[in-house]
Amino acid sequence: LATLVMSAQLPDSIFRPLGIGLLGLLSLVVAALAVRTLIAVWRRDICKLD
Structure with a gap:
């Protein structure tokens, strides 16, 4: 998210594609x-009661 905010501050920067990729x-x-x-959960592998 920080890279997307930085891209708004800097014109023509690498931060916008980087931020979108990371997000x-x-x-x-x-x-x-x-x-x-x-x-x-569907296979009942979680929360088994023995």
Whole structure:
């Protein structure tokens, strides 16, 4: 997010594509973790009661 803010201050800088790329990568990681968590819950691998 800081790189996106910096891109607003500096014209024609590398910060805008870098910020968008980093934000996209972070979003992809969060989405992958959410999907894997939902799959584990559906398979009952989480919260097993023995």
